[in-house]
Each structure stands twice: as C-alpha cells, then as structure tokens.
Amino acid sequence: MELIKAESLCKSFGNHQVVKNVSFVIPQGEIFGFLGPNGAGKTTTLRLLNGLLFPDSGNIEINGSPLSSENISNVHKISGVVTDTAEFYDYLTGYENINFFGQLFGIDSENLKSRAEYLFNEFDIFNAKDKIVKSYSTGMKKRLKLMRAFLNEPKILYLDEPTSGLDPEGSKLVNEYILKQVSKENITVFLCTHQLKYAQDICSLYGFIDNGSMIAYGTFDELRNKVDDSLYLEIKGKNLDNSGSQFLKLKINNDNDASEIISTVIKNGGIIFEAKQIKIDLEQLYFKIRSLK
Amino acid sequence: MKSLIYKAFIKKDLKTVFGDKIIYLPFIILPVIFCVILPAGFIIASNFMSDASVNDNFKEIPLPEEFQSLNLREKFLYLSLNTIFPSLFLLIPIMSASIIAGTGFVGEKENKTIESILYTPVSVSEIFKAKVLSALIPSILFTFVSFIIFFIILFIGKALSSVEIIIPVVKWFTLVFWLSPALALLAVLFMVLVSAKAKTFQQAQQRIVYIILPLIIIGIGQISGIFILNSLVLFIAGILIFTCNYFLFKFCEQSFVPEKLIT
Known part of the structure; x- marks a missing residue:
C-alpha cells in the first residue's frame, strides 16, 4: 500500500520557489531517506505532507486519502513528527510536556500514563521525567522528541535529522528503536537528513533534493545503476x-x-x-x- | 473532548507563566499594590488627616447628591476608593490577560512550541479558541480573587475606621463582573493581533500600553473631576467593548493560520 504519495508539489514564499515539482511515492513499511543540503526544501516538504503548509500546486495523498483541510486531524492522528522547529515547553517537566501532548492526541489518562512510562524507559530518560525540560541536554531533548513522536503509536513517522545532537550511544538506541518499530509495526518513515552514512544504514528508499527539485528517487540499487x-x-x-x-x-x-x-x-x-x-x-x-x- | 483540550491548555499555560519569575512577578505585585496597599493606605490616610489638608481638587469634584452631606475626609475616601481606584483596578484584568496571552501566543512562536501543537490532531480553530480561553479564564478568575481581597480590605476598614466608608456595590459589580471580562478579552485579542508582528514576548508586552493609556486618561479625568463614571456608563462601555471583541475575535481567528505562525 502507498502510504505517502506526493505529486508535482510546488511551494513558494513570495518570489522564492522553495519546492519545485516534487513527486514521490512511499509504500508502507519503507524508510524513505529525503536527502539534501540545508535549505534544499526538506523541512518545507515535511510541513506540506503534514498540512501545516498548503502547496501552490500538486497533490498529496496520505494513507489513501487526499490531504485537505478537512482531514488534517485524521492525518495527524496517525503521524509522529520529530523536527528541530517543534520544541517543548522549557518550564514544564518532561512528563508534563508528554502528558500535555498526549492529551491533545486524545489519549485517555490511564493509557497515557502507562505509555509515557514505557517510552521514558525505552528512550532511557526515565530518571529525568520529573525535571524541567530547560535543564535537559540537547541529547535528552532529542530523545524526548522521539518519545513524543511515538506516543500515539503512529503509522507514519516524520523525522527531520533525528540523531543530530545525540551521542553515539543515543543514536544507536534511537536507530534500533526505529528499526524495531518498522519491522514490528510496519510503520513508514519519512527521514530528512544530510548525514549520508546514517541514511545508508537505515533507509530502504531514497530521494535526493537540491534547490527545491527532486534530482533522484529510488532504491539504492536503482540509483546506483x-x-x-x-x-x-x-x-x-x-x-x-x-x-x-x-x-x-x-x-x-x-x-x-x-x-x-x-x-x-x-x-x-x-x-x-x-x-x-x-x-x-x-x-x-x-x-x-x-x-x- | 473539547473541554479536556481547553483544560490541558489552561493548565499548561498557567504552568508556563508561573515557571518564569520575570513573567509572573507583575501578577503578584499588581494586586498586592492595587487591592491591599493602596486601599489600606487611603483608609489609614483618611483617618489621620484633617479636613483642612484635603486637596482643593477633591472639594470641587461633583458628587452624587446623596453624598453631598459627607464631610471632607469622607468625600476624600469616597473619591479615592470609588472614582480613582476603579481605573487602577482595571489594570489587573488587562495586565494578567496580556501576560498569559503574551506567553501563550508570542511565547509559543518565540520558543518554537506552536509547531509542536500544530502537529497534533487538534484543529487550528480549536487551538485558537483554547488559547484565548486559557488566557481569559485565569485572568478573569484572578480579577475576581483580587476584587474579593479588595472588598475584604474595605470591610476590615469599615469595621476599624472612624471615617465612614461608602461602597457603591452596583458600580463595583458592574466594573468587576461586566467591564473587567470585556477588557480582559480585549487585551487577549489585542495580544493575538500584536503577536503576528512581535518577535519576542517583551515586544508584544510593551504594546499593551495602547489599551492601558485610555484607562489612565479616564483615571486622570476622574481625579480632575472632568467626568465621573457611573454604573450605566460602565455597563454601556462593556457592551461597546464586547461588540468590538466580537469582530476582533473573528478577524484574529481568520488570521490564525499555520503558514503565518511558523514562517
């Protein structure tokens, strides 16, 4: 099943065209590496796929339905997002932050509590859950973001540089968790990164974006050939x-x-x-x- | 479901406000000054002053007929507490609403937390309403609590003071339960408008002076005796502000779109 389908996406801010005619299809269970330098249009594409921005032209289908202002809530219900532009409340504790976002996802309090505790353990930050986020290190914040993205048991995971700021131990833990979820729950991952070695370790499908245009798209072997x-x-x-x-x-x-x-x-x-x-x-x-x- | 979301927002916004000393200090200082120190000061001063020391301006302020028989010290206290003081009191809903709305709207943009909310299933329109309510409800409750404290001080004063304290209950109730919520909502919506352009919470906070300034002018008007606001005027002012709020709300709701919030 094609879980994410983007067709001829274009997006401009003023006179600056940030995304130019970008198309790709991501089948369920694939880890799609969306690779390109800073400013290539990766984050804008991620925001388009999540309905935070609307394309000037082109179509998006998520989980078999066209993305429109009416079904954005349904799309968000099955999505988890990690990006540097979506932060936490510094003066709330890690647990309070997770609890707040869990409530916005409509998770009932009992399930939310057990899910949060499970994820705090999985991401190895259980001991910091009652500390305010302001006191967290960059790596701890990144783990908390990944934890938040998994809170609603998403079908699609959008990751924008998920391991930046993590130490090698943290990166290993995060990658193992993502791969485990992909194989166990068959989730689909849209991964934006410019760390090519990391992408090769984890991705099964690639798209190279440069200056807003998709310059290559396919599996590693297809691209190599x-x-x-x-x-x-x-x-x-x-x-x-x-x-x-x-x-x-x-x-x-x-x-x-x-x-x-x-x-x-x-x-x-x-x-x-x-x-x-x-x-x-x-x-x-x-x-x-x-x-x- | 909606009420749970609103509750979550209120709880979160209050925790955010009270997590930062710089933000919450005015919260505590304002009511202490306006509801305890100032009224107690007026009452104490009136007990220790002689009629001769009352400023000439006070003698000339036209009072309702039933109060014409008051002696000068009683007039001083009546005018201080019931004409000058109300415009100061109205700073409480305005300041508290603008502080919470400031952290709630500008702060979310400044700290990049707005995008986190926009990725949740809550619709943009619900987020807007939740954020307006999360600033409005606590500031109104805060105003009510401040008013209760003020009234307690007045009643203690009434019991202890040798100078008669007259409390125009209808006027105060109109001010607190009608005009204050209207002004609090105006302050919240004003902050939403300002937040579109302001880059930091401080920048937004400085612009609240546009709402405070008219109040100060009204306050000066009261002291100089140019006009005295009665309950009816306050009630009509409330209607006008609520009407203005309705259109402002619609306008702000339409401009509250993700593209403007994250780019």
Whole structure:
C-alpha cells in the first residue's frame, strides 16, 4: 500500500520557489531517506505532507486519502513528527510536556500514563521525567522528541535529522528503536537528513533534493545503476605499491580482477591486512548524482 | 473532548507563566499594590488627616447628591476608593490577560512550541479558541480573587475606621463582573493581533500600553473631576467593548493560520 504519495508539489514564499515539482511515492513499511543540503526544501516538504503548509500546486495523498483541510486531524492522528522547529515547553517537566501532548492526541489518562512510562524507559530518560525540560541536554531533548513522536503509536513517522545532537550511544538506541518499530509495526518513515552514512544504514528508499527539485528517487540499487554500477577493491596493508602506500582503492570488473590485483601486490612484496570488494556508497552516489545535475 | 483540550491548555499555560519569575512577578505585585496597599493606605490616610489638608481638587469634584452631606475626609475616601481606584483596578484584568496571552501566543512562536501543537490532531480553530480561553479564564478568575481581597480590605476598614466608608456595590459589580471580562478579552485579542508582528514576548508586552493609556486618561479625568463614571456608563462601555471583541475575535481567528505562525 502507498502510504505517502506526493505529486508535482510546488511551494513558494513570495518570489522564492522553495519546492519545485516534487513527486514521490512511499509504500508502507519503507524508510524513505529525503536527502539534501540545508535549505534544499526538506523541512518545507515535511510541513506540506503534514498540512501545516498548503502547496501552490500538486497533490498529496496520505494513507489513501487526499490531504485537505478537512482531514488534517485524521492525518495527524496517525503521524509522529520529530523536527528541530517543534520544541517543548522549557518550564514544564518532561512528563508534563508528554502528558500535555498526549492529551491533545486524545489519549485517555490511564493509557497515557502507562505509555509515557514505557517510552521514558525505552528512550532511557526515565530518571529525568520529573525535571524541567530547560535543564535537559540537547541529547535528552532529542530523545524526548522521539518519545513524543511515538506516543500515539503512529503509522507514519516524520523525522527531520533525528540523531543530530545525540551521542553515539543515543543514536544507536534511537536507530534500533526505529528499526524495531518498522519491522514490528510496519510503520513508514519519512527521514530528512544530510548525514549520508546514517541514511545508508537505515533507509530502504531514497530521494535526493537540491534547490527545491527532486534530482533522484529510488532504491539504492536503482540509483546506483543510473550512475555507476562499478565494483571497487579496497586494500589495507603495507607497501601496497611502488610508493609504499598503506591503502588502495581500485576499480574492478569482477572477482578475477580482485584476485589478480591481490596476487600482484603480494608478488611485489606488499603485505595485505584487509581486502574487500565494495560498491559505490551512498555518499559517493549522492555527490555523483548532484554533479551530474 | 473539547473541554479536556481547553483544560490541558489552561493548565499548561498557567504552568508556563508561573515557571518564569520575570513573567509572573507583575501578577503578584499588581494586586498586592492595587487591592491591599493602596486601599489600606487611603483608609489609614483618611483617618489621620484633617479636613483642612484635603486637596482643593477633591472639594470641587461633583458628587452624587446623596453624598453631598459627607464631610471632607469622607468625600476624600469616597473619591479615592470609588472614582480613582476603579481605573487602577482595571489594570489587573488587562495586565494578567496580556501576560498569559503574551506567553501563550508570542511565547509559543518565540520558543518554537506552536509547531509542536500544530502537529497534533487538534484543529487550528480549536487551538485558537483554547488559547484565548486559557488566557481569559485565569485572568478573569484572578480579577475576581483580587476584587474579593479588595472588598475584604474595605470591610476590615469599615469595621476599624472612624471615617465612614461608602461602597457603591452596583458600580463595583458592574466594573468587576461586566467591564473587567470585556477588557480582559480585549487585551487577549489585542495580544493575538500584536503577536503576528512581535518577535519576542517583551515586544508584544510593551504594546499593551495602547489599551492601558485610555484607562489612565479616564483615571486622570476622574481625579480632575472632568467626568465621573457611573454604573450605566460602565455597563454601556462593556457592551461597546464586547461588540468590538466580537469582530476582533473573528478577524484574529481568520488570521490564525499555520503558514503565518511558523514562517
């Protein structure tokens, strides 16, 4: 089932066109990485999908229904959003904040209490739940935002840079939780980020946006096939070539090429610690596609 | 469901206001000055002054006929408490409503919390109504409590003072239960209007002077004896302000759209 469908979206603020003819489809259960530099139009698209802004032209379908001012409430009921532009009340405690937003989602008090306690534990901030949010670190606030996004057990999760400000431990915890929810509850994720390594770890579908236009869209393999399906051999070691290199990265066509290169290196007195075949990674793919446009 | 949402907003907005000393201090200071210190001061002063020391201006202020027989000290107390004081008292609903509405509307924008609310299933129109109510209800209740404190001071004064204290109950009730809510709503809606342009809570708060200024002029008018407001005038003023509020409410509701709030 197609959970999010955007068709020819355009949005301008004054004379500045922020989103230009953007189209994509995200099937249920996919993690869609919406990648682009700052100011590319990612947050505006996120706001369009949530009905906070209306497109100048184009259509949006969420969960099979066209998005209109009449059904925004229904869309919000099945959505969870994490973005740096949606903050908490500094002078309320973490629990009071969660309780307030839970009430706005219409969650009854008993369920809200147990759900909040469960999520405070899951995101490892239970001990801070009665402290005011002003005293939270950036990482704790981010965890609280993710917690709020999961409060209403959403079908769609919109994440705008969800791991920025988190330490490695926090990032791992958050990613594991998101992946667990995707596999267990089959939720769909719309992830805006410019951290390409992170996106490659977690996403199953990609859209590259630059200056308001979608410059590429598809799975990793589809995108790679468009620009470069080469294989590379990466070797780490000592004296790998005449200049005594410790690292080599060479384009190859098949396994035989790899075997030949390794044999040559050893024959010439090189010492190999590690050798692996790699395909182009997301970062390389991203910059290659951008350079083509 | 709606009432639960309104309740959640009121509770949250009050906690936000009372979480920040800079915001809530005027809340406490105003009623203490206006409802305790000033009236008690007037009563005490009237007991220790001689008729000769009463300012000439007070002698010339035209009083209703039934009070013409009062001696000068009684006139001083009557005029202080019932003509000068009401315009000061009206600062309480205006200031409290504008402080809560200021944090509620401008503060939400300033602290980027408005977008968090807009992602919930509550409709924009409900958010607007909830926020108006969350500023209005506490400020009206706060005004009523301040009035009760003021009346307690008056009754204590009545029991202890040697100078007769006359309390025009109808006038005070019209002022507190009719004109104050009208002005509180006006202050809330005014803050909504201002919040569209103001970037910080302080900027918005400074503009409330446009509502306070006419009150100060009325207050000066009362002291100088140019005009004395009676219950009927207060009642009509209330009707006019409520009518103005109706149109202002419609206008503000229409301008309260996410695009303007988050960009």
